[in-house]
Amino acid sequence: MKSQDETLEEWCRLLLRAFELEDLQVDVNEVLSLAGVAAHSVVRPAAPLTTFIAGFAAGLASGSGQASDATSMKSALDVARTVSKAYSADAAGEDSALPAAGTSAGSPSPTGTSPTGTPGE
Template sequence: MKSQDETLEDWCRALLQALELEGIEVDVNGVLALAGVAAHSIVRPAAPLTTFIAGFAAGLATGSGKATDTASMQAAMDVARKLAKDYAASEVPDA
């Protein structure tokens, strides 16, 4: 039986291939960490929404030639992570 990590890596490869994105490196742990921050800082459904929007933004940046795949994804994830943490801090009721 495959581990969760192995299953996610296999799924990621299969999805990339189906979307004709072979050769793209995906930081699975980074994406999952961002999803965790969004889920715990905002609300649980924010996890897939946040990772989708970050990926979309990274794709647009890469497609426009502004940055490499890796730099675009890292920058988008950094912005999303910071925003989620800031959002959570701003939602804390005053004592």
């Protein structure tokens, strides 16, 4: 019987193949970690929504040539994690600011673009 980690890695490879993205490297643990942060910082259903939007943003940045796949994914995951934590702090009444456009976790984006990687932002 396969472990959960083996099943997730196999599932990830299968999905990547289905989308013809076999060359893409996905850090399953980082994606799951982000999902956990979103679920605990916002509400549980925020987990899939957050990971989808982060993936979409990474795809836009990478597909437009703004950054490499790895850089786009890291930046998108970092921004989503930062925003999730800031949301939680804000909901708790703590003083925390969301990252400004063009920043990732409080530092400049590696591409100099918005954290979403969306052209024109």
